[in-house]
Amino acid sequence: MxxxxxxxxxxxxxxxxxxxxxxxxxxxxxxxxxxxxxxxxxxxxxxxxxxxxxxxxxxxxxxxxxxxxxxxxxxxxxxxxxxxxxxxxxxxxxADRFWQDRVADILAAGPAYGDADFGQGEPVNVEFTSANPTGLLHIAHARGTVFGDALAALLEKAGYAVTREYYVNDWGGQVDILAESLLKRMRQLQGEAVPEAEFEGLYPGREVIDAAEAALKLPPGERPDPMSGSDENRARAGEFAVGYMMDRIRHDLAALGVRHDVFTSERSLVEAGAVDAAFADLEGRGLIYTGILEPPKGKLPDDWEERPQSLFRATRFGDATDRPLKKSNGDWTYFATDIAYHQDKAKRGANRLIDVWGADHQGYIPRMTAAVDAVTRGTATLDVKVIQLVRLIRDGTVVKMSKRAGNVVTVRDVVDEVGKDVVRFVMLTRRNDAPLDFDFARVTEQSKDNPVFYVQYAHARSHSVFRQTKDVLPDIDTGHASLVNAKFGTLTNEGELSLIKKLTMWPRVIESAAETHEPHRIAYYLYDIAADFHAHWNRGRDEPELRFVRPDDLPLTLARLALVKAVATVIASGLVLFGVAPAEEMR
RNA sequence: GGCCCCGUAGCUCAGCAGGAUAGAGCACAGGAUUCCUAAUCCUGGUGUCGCAGGUUCGAGUCCUGCCGGGGUCGCCA
The missing domain is CATH 3.30.1360.70 (Arginyl tRNA synthetase N-terminal domain)
Known part of the structure; x- marks a missing residue:
């Protein structure tokens, strides 16, 4: 309710x-x-x-x-x-009575407490992570990934039929570069002296060397030939390298507790003619023309030259300028394939599309929403959630990362160090469009200053109360039926009542977070509940009559245990939404 | 120059899709703590909500214009 x-x-x-x-x-x-x-x-x-x-x-x-x-x-x-x-x-x-009765509601609903139905089973497609398969997931991807996954879970709880999707950019120039990186590393591993200068502009990551090692172990018939420059060989190398990277990316996603339902390959869309079809569709409706774009104001690119190109009339759908669909070499631009991709998502049944993007792609939003509008004839809407940067802090200073130097911190590194639960919770404690500091020392600290610990501890403490109960009152029945039928009218203390009131906010928190696509609200709410629970627990220090377990009053004890159980239910429900395992004990 | 995001307490940030006297944590100050159920607890906020207009019974919240910070701006993805 x-x-x-x-x-x-x-x-x-x-x-x-x-x-x-x-x-x-x-x-x-x-x-x-x-x-x-x-x-x-x-x-x-x-x-x-x-x-x-x-x-x-x-x-x-x-x-x-x-x-x-x-x-x-x-x-x-x-x-x-x-x-x-x-x-x-x-x-x-x-009336107090009304509040008291809500405890039974919460216990009866269990993990489903807070579920909403306003989604009405409507399909929603949430696309997130979508890191290029040219390297491993690094820490910036973690935030978008965790956000997307939590948003998906939130929408499911609100009654939507959610698809979690990953778009694999396995087509275009970057795959050629990856292929070249792989072949060069293979030659190097075979003992050839390859000058460092030759790796300029190629992918520098350690994982490319790993991929090269794996490639060399392939049976001769399947192995890319390091010495061949043929297109066919390059394609084979690219395909292998992409497959290798995606395997490791999936592995790291699993370590984060994330599982996408669908992986869509850009290459397969191109090869199936989806881009041609989208282009023809728009062209047939007069939304594509050949024209010359104004040069961008401000800083002019060095190699700017005016040339006629195929343009999509994005301005008709609210964008500031029309947008090119083909490169000078005749290939599709990224935008062109992305149009086909979004059309594909809509064709698969979702009229609500959500994309989770890094902040550096913000400028791309108007053209993509314009394209979705055009290509679905207004039937689908695109909501792009922008994820701001994560700064890693170690020993009080910002960890400097450079992709060129190849010293990026990977998702795997961080998960191995602090655990996926900490990564997930911390990543969700800020609005997605505000920058986030991830301080290794703080997020692992065992004190109330650390929200992860504080919330987990509240949940663990609720379980601790039940463990204590068994010691003091071995014969008391704390089973579900016993708790649901407790005498809730005995919960008259102000602290107890305000805790109940806070718990009944949960469905409202779910609704607002789901509607606004803002999972961080859950984090703040959980912290709030934890604070109230700890505070009430602490009252029992000075006033023993407020303690949950009262051996002299079994009906009261049962009602209070029911309340504790309700607290645990709501906190666990929130943590599960975040993909965080609720702790029953702190170690 | 265009567009997007941000601007709230000393610091880091919330602010429930317009509501009453704008909140939390940190930091700081004072007090409690041989009590107990596991990691302390309680109390303390005089903020030009960047600035100026506008809409409204009512604006931190919506609209417009400025200021400041960041991002981005055809042939990268």
Whole structure:
């Protein structure tokens, strides 16, 4: 149950009655009426703007109308008090009994608590990672990967049918360069002295050497020939190297706990004629023409020359300029194949497309959304989520990385060092469009300053309470049925009630995070719950009567254990969404 | 020059898709801690929400224009 939605419905019923009575116009629109937690808890549990929104249409002052609505709300059993405040807000104080009963809801729903259905089974395609198969995943890819995976999980929880997808850029010039890098390394491994200068402009990573070693172990018939410069041989080398890199990338993704449902190959799209088809489709609709682009203002590229080229009319769909589809050598531009790719995703059934991109591709967004609009005839929408940079901090200083020098920190390095759970949680503690610092010392610290630890510890502590219970009260039945039927009316302490209220926010948090595509909200919420739980636990130090386990009062103990279980349920549910394994013990 | 993102407390950042007196952590200050259930706890915030207009009953939030930082701008992906 989403408690705010529940009370919004109650408010709507009161408003309908007022409309019936002629206080409100019969055709009143309640669409703008909200029911939200007030910022200041002192104002009550819920607040509605109903009177403010409807006063004008009713021809009365907001406060007068508020008084009438308040009257209707007071009649509800679940409402303890109602008051009109400020310009006409209506503050509702919900009855303790209502809150207490929610604990049973949470336990009954279990891990499904917070599931929403507004996705209605609608297909959504989330494309993320999509790192080029010319090297390993490095740390910048980790953030986009974790974000995409968590967003996908979040959308699933909200009721969408989600496909997790990886676009493999295994076509074009970069594969040729990779092939050349591989062949050169093979020659080097065979003992030939290859001058360092020859590797200029090629892929420098250690993994290319690994790939070369693997290539040399192939049976002669399948092995690329290091000495041959033929196109066929180069193609074979490229194919092998791409396959090798993708194997390792998949391996590293698995180490991060990520599994994509679909890997789509750019090459296969080109070879199947999908790009030709998309081009012909747009051309047939008059959306492609041959023209000359204005040179970019500001800094002019050295080798700029005006030339006519095939342009997509992106300006018709809101982009600032039309965009080229073919390179001077006649090959498709990346944009052209990407159009076909997005069309392909839409054809496979998803009208909601989400792409997770690095910040350096931001400028590409308008043309891609324009293209999706054009190629799907407005039936599909593209939402691009931009991931800002990650800075690694070690010993208080930023870790410098240079792709050219080949000293990038890989996903594998970091996962091996701190564990995938830490990587995943930390990567989700910031908005995707804000830069993130990943401080090795901080993320592994065992203190309340470290959110990962703090949240995990709250979950572990809840399990600890049950372990303690078994020692003190070996005969107590803490099974599901026993807890669900506990006497929740005994949970009257303020700390207990505020904990319950916080737990009932979970469905609302899920909804807002899913709608805005912002998983970081979950992280903040989990931290919040953990803080409240720890704080309540600590109250038991000074006031032993507040402790969860009370050997002198079994009904109370059961109700409190039910609450602890509810806390564990919600925290675990959030962690699972993040792909983090909830800890039952801290070690 | 065009476009995109960001600008909130000393620092790092939230701000619930417009709501009441803008929050958290760190840092800093004061206090508690031979109590206990596992990794301390409590208290303390006078912020031009970059600036200026606009929309609205109401703007940190939406619109416009500036300022500052970052990214990007045909034949890379």
């Amino acid at each position: 989403n408690v705010f939605r529940h009370f919004r419905d109650q408010i709507a019923a009161v408003l309908a009655a007022l409309a019936e009575a002629g206080v409100l116009p019969a055709d009143s629109d309640f669409g703008r009426v909200t029911c939200e937690p007030p910022r200041d808890a002192a104002h009550g549990d819920m607040a509605t703007n109903a009177a403010l929104v409807l006063a004008k249409a009713a021809g009365t002052k907001p406060r007068d109308l508020a008084g009438k609505i308040a009257e209707g709300l007071r009649a509800l059993d679940s409402v303890a008090a109602v008051e009109v405040a400020g310009p006409g807000f209506i503050n509702i104080r919900v």
